[in-house]
Amino acid sequence: MHTPPEEHPVRAALSFHNISAIYIFVIMFIVFSVWIPEKFLQPGVWRSLLDAEALTGLAAIAALLPLVAGSLNLAVGAQVGFCAILSAFLLSKAGLPIALQLPAVVLAGALIGYLTALVITRLRVEPIIATLGMSSVLLAGMAWVSGSQQILDLGPDYRRIATTQFGGVTVPVYVLLVVAVVTWYVLERTPVGRRMYAAGYNPEAARLAGVDVARLKTGTLVAGGAIAALAGALLTSRINAGDPTVGPSFLLPALTAVFLGSTQFRRGRFNVWGTLVAMYVLAVGIKGLQLGGSPRWVNDLFYGLALLLAVALSQWEKRSARRR
Amino acid sequence: MADGLAPALLRVTDLVKTFPGLTALDHVSLEVRGGEVVAVVGHNGSGKSTLVKILAGAYAADGGAVVTEEGTELHFIHQDLALIGELTAVENLALYKSPDPDRACELVGRFGPVFDIEAPVRDLTPAQRAVVAISRALDGWTHPANVVVLDESTESLHKTEVDVLFDAVRRLAADGAGVVFVSHRLDEVLTLADRVVVLRDGRKVADEPVATLGHGRLVELITGGQAAMAHTHETTVRDGDPVLTVRGLRGGTVEHLDLDLRPGEIVGVAGVLGSGREALPSLLYGAASGAADELTVSGAPYPRRSPGGSLSRGIAFVPGDRARHGSVRDLTARENLTLPQLRTLTGRFGNLSARREHAEADRLFTTYQVRPARPEQRFALFSGGNQQKIVMARALRDDPAVLLLDEPTQGVDIGAKAAIYDAVESAAAAGTAVLVSSSDAKELLRLCDRVLVLRDGRCAAVLTGTDLTEHRLVTEGYGLS
Ligand SMILES: Nc1ncnc2c1ncn2[C@@H]1O[C@H](COP(=O)(O)OP(=O)(O)OP(=O)(O)O)[C@@H](O)[C@H]1O
Ligand SMILES: [Mg+2]
Numbered sequence: 001m002h003t004p005p006e007e008h009p010v011r012a013a014l015s016f017h018n019i020s021a022i023y024i025f026v027i028m029f030i031v032f033s034v035w036i037p038e039k040f041l042q043p044g045v046w047r048s049l050l051d052a053e054a055l056t057g058l059a060a061i062a063a064l065l066p067l068v069a070g071s072l073n074l075a076v077g078a079q080v081g082f083c084a085i086l087s088a089f090l091l092s093k094a095g096l097p098i099a100l101q102l103p104a105v106v107l108a109g110a111l112i113g114y115l116t117a118l119v120i121t122r123l124r125v126e127p128i129i130a131t132l133g134m135s136s137v138l139l140a141g142m143a144w145v146s147g148s149q150q151i152l153d154l155g156p157d158y159r160r161i162a163t164t165q166f167g168g169v170t171v172p173v174y175v176l177l178v179v180a181v182v183t184w185y186v187l188e189r190t191p192v193g194r195r196m197y198a199a200g201y202n203p204e205a206a207r208l209a210g211v212d213v214a215r216l217k218t219g220t221l222v223a224g225g226a227i228a229a230l231a232g233a234l235l236t237s238r239i240n241a242g243d244p245t246v247g248p249s250f251l252l253p254a255l256t257a258v259f260l261g262s263t264q265f266r267r268g269r270f271n272v273w274g275t276l277v278a279m280y281v282l283a284v285g286i287k288g289l290q291l292g293g294s295p296r297w298v299n300d301l302f303y304g305l306a307l308l309l310a311v312a313l314s315q316w317e318k319r320s321a322r323r324r
Numbered sequence: 325m326a327d328g329l330a331p332a333l334l335r336v337t338d339l340v341k342t343f344p345g346l347t348a349l350d351h352v353s354l355e356v357r358g359g360e361v362v363a364v365v366g367h368n369g370s371g372k373s374t375l376v377k378i379l380a381g382a383y384a385a386d387g388g389a390v391v392t393e394e395g396t397e398l399h400f401i402h403q404d405l406a407l408i409g410e411l412t413a414v415e416n417l418a419l420y421k422s423p424d425p426d427r428a429c430e431l432v433g434r435f436g437p438v439f440d441i442e443a444p445v446r447d448l449t450p451a452q453r454a455v456v457a458i459s460r461a462l463d464g465w466t467h468p469a470n471v472v473v474l475d476e477s478t479e480s481l482h483k484t485e486v487d488v489l490f491d492a493v494r495r496l497a498a499d500g501a502g503v504v505f506v507s508h509r510l511d512e513v514l515t516l517a518d519r520v521v522v523l524r525d526g527r528k529v530a531d532e533p534v535a536t537l538g539h540g541r542l543v544e545l546i547t548g549g550q551a552a553m554a555h556t557h558e559t560t561v562r563d564g565d566p567v568l569t570v571r572g573l574r575g576g577t578v579e580h581l582d583l584d585l586r587p588g589e590i591v592g593v594a595g596v597l598g599s600g601r602e603a604l605p606s607l608l609y610g611a612a613s614g615a616a617d618e619l620t621v622s623g624a625p626y627p628r629r630s631p632g633g634s635l636s637r638g639i640a641f642v643p644g645d646r647a648r649h650g651s652v653r654d655l656t657a658r659e660n661l662t663l664p665q666l667r668t669l670t671g672r673f674g675n676l677s678a679r680r681e682h683a684e685a686d687r688l689f690t691t692y693q694v695r696p697a698r699p700e701q702r703f704a705l706f707s708g709g710n711q712q713k714i715v716m717a718r719a720l721r722d723d724p725a726v727l728l729l730d731e732p733t734q735g736v737d738i739g740a741k742a743a744i745y746d747a748v749e750s751a752a753a754a755g756t757a758v759l760v761s762s763s764d765a766k767e768l769l770r771l772c773d774r775v776l777v778l779r780d781g782r783c784a785a786v787l788t789g790t791d792l793t794e795h796r797l798v799t800e801g802y803g804l805s
């Protein structure tokens with residue numbers, strides 16, 4: 001145990017291992033800039049990317065929080081979708097003013113999270129199954145509320161929430177930023193965050209260290225539900241309609257970002273900035289492919305492969321950390 | 325026995341293994357011949373488990389070679405046992421065969437009373453799990469000249485269980501098998517081994533027949549000359565109000581127990597596997613479910629026990645199962661140390677003060693001599709003994725009023741053991757009431773003012789003063805008196 005020098009901290013921080021997404025981003029950027037410069041290098045493209053993906057970012061954080069504490073949430077897409085429809089329904093069919101409608105939607109999202117948590121902690125259903133079931137229930141609810149039709153006529157004001165710009169950037173981006181900073185602070189700078197990681201890694205040891213695992217799990221699912229609801233409300237505002245088909249498609253990009261994000265910065269730990277970086281890198285890839293003229297199914301292919309790769313990568317990371 | 329003519333079943337030459345920042349094995353060579361028991365000893369982090377893991381193929385060596393005799397298989401009992409928690413004992417014993425409860429019963433029965441072999445292994449006590457792992461490694465040999473490797477397999481076993489294991493090992497050796505035996509219990513090493521290999525900081529510093537070594541010489545080789553302290557405890561009788569009182573405690577293997585713990589006293593709990601010895605600390609802490617007619621802490625009733633409730637009443641607990649209950653392996657050592665009590669490190673904005681937390685971790689690392697001194701390393705990457713030091717440090721961190729210990733020095737080397745005993749004693753001197761459940765009679769003699777001997781879930785005897793002897797511990801444990 002005579003000690004050779006430890007790995008150089010700066011070199012370790014910049015290693016491919018630690019920030020692979022950023023290297024991948026650079027490579028993609030070069031490829032697309034050479035291939036389709038006139039389309040890819042437009043400020044408009046980048047601004048719309050930032051804006052459009054803000055909602056995916058919210059969905060990803062909504063999935064991230066419960067996952068840190070050990071519950072994989074397969075219902076985030078359905079949660080976003082349901083809350084999007086609910087937003088439209090409350091405005092157009094129930095005629096609620098926005099000042100009531102928004103809090104009601106967020107509350108509903110939190111309630112959905114709470115019910116999911118009850119199923120997981122009280123009925124002791126595995127999170128994957130519980131959220132899969134919940135997802136199906138929410139899809140049914142969506143179809144029922146909307147009659148499987150778009151809900152239009154939301155009034156003139158609602159649209160402005162998601163489209164108003166400050167300094168060239170739309171409101172959802174600011175919302176994402178605030179949610180991300182708060183989440184980061186809670187996860188990495190407070191006792192609650194520390195306990196969440198402990199509960200996610202080893203619930204029994206966490207319990208013996210005095211952590212109330214069930215309450216933490218509930219808390220993360222409720223917070224995740226509220227954030228998903230926020231994404232849903234903004235989604236409806238953005239497309240100025242309640243569209244029952246859009247929400248569920250948030251699941252794959254969100255989960256992919258969370259898993260790929262766990263391989264970034266924090267050596268295998270789920271974390272906010274890794275998630276957001278991964279999400280935007282993936283989105284740039286998709287955008288480039290679209291601009292280059294690939295068909296739409298390439299989206300699914302891309303996210304599917306990226307998810308498999310991300311999880312394989314994080315597993316490999318775990319194993320190599322043990323072996324090295 | 326080892327005679328120069330027996331073939332070397334296993335030959336390790338010039339093995340090198342480095343981890344980022346340290347060399348765990350530095351050109352280590354050794355040979356194991358048929359019929360020979362080779363003990364590998366060394367301080368915590370000296371590279372013993374790393375050697376075993378390379379033999380098992382779990383780690384790749386950076387240099388050197390491992391060669392086995394044609395047809396020789398290696399069988400392992402790892403420090404962490406490598407059982408599948410969700411499967412029952414029967415299934416774990418028959419991973420590559422069809423499960424056979426009768427055979428499992430017979431295998432396990434050799435080590436004492438048969439426990440619930442149809443329960444998931446993760447619900448068993450550490451000692452029971454050790455029995456399963458050992459039974460598995462000794463089962464189903466097609467060829468007598470194999471090599472068995474035991475990495476600290478006796479740490480959670482009681483003396484008599486150890487004897488059964490040793491009998492089994494000796495029988496194997498007599499049939500021509502080679503045995504590699506890693507242990508910190510030097511008495512066991514001296515009784516069982518034919519030859520002793522000593523590692524220090526990853527280097528082999530001795531490889532000698534046991535006949536030429538005594539206890540003192542062995543200690544010298546392991547520590548590199550620093551004398552390890554060996555002094556016995558002065559038993560003292562405390563009076564004063566008990567800090568913890570319990571009447572009619574029951575749950576798990578505990579049937580009915582009364583207990584008073586007074587500030588400053590160290591009370592031991594002894595007993596064979598299944599006597600309630602291993603269940604008592606977790607029951608008191610509220611980790612396992614149970615009930616009591618009456619339970620008071622510092623005079624106030626404590627009706628519904630829970631880990632959180634216990635911690636806030638100043639009751640700390642070191643679980644016997646370090647890997648599953650005592651730690652979160654994917655968090656860093658620092659994060660493990662501070663997890664049970666984060667409030668004292670919280671700043672004005674509900675934030676954790678990074679500065680104070682790092683200082684706290686550094687302090688504990690120094691006090692408990694954890695090596696390597698890297699609080700930011702993941703817990704899983706520390707050697708077994710150093711992990712145990714971290715878990716102990718965590719329990720002692722906030723000067724608890726009551727300290728419940730389950731096998732507190734498992735896997736800890738002699739130097740660190742002395743340090744842990746000192747820490748427990750100085751905590752007691754500062755007023756902490758300590759309860760130590762241990763399968764190691766020497767440990768109880770060394771530490772305790774009085775020892776409760778449990779049998780069938782009840783207190784069979786309370787030994788103090790001159791009655792507190794190893795002989796009495798054993799006879800009372802078995803009800804032989
Ligand atoms: N995967 C790993 N990554 C980094 N360091 C490691 C890893 N595994 C072991 N080590 C380090 O290598 C050294 C040797 O560890 P090893 O587990 O072999 O010790 P040991 O002799 O078995 O000690 P103990 O008696 O405490 O079990 C220790 O310093 C340990 O921290
Ligand atoms: Mg070891």
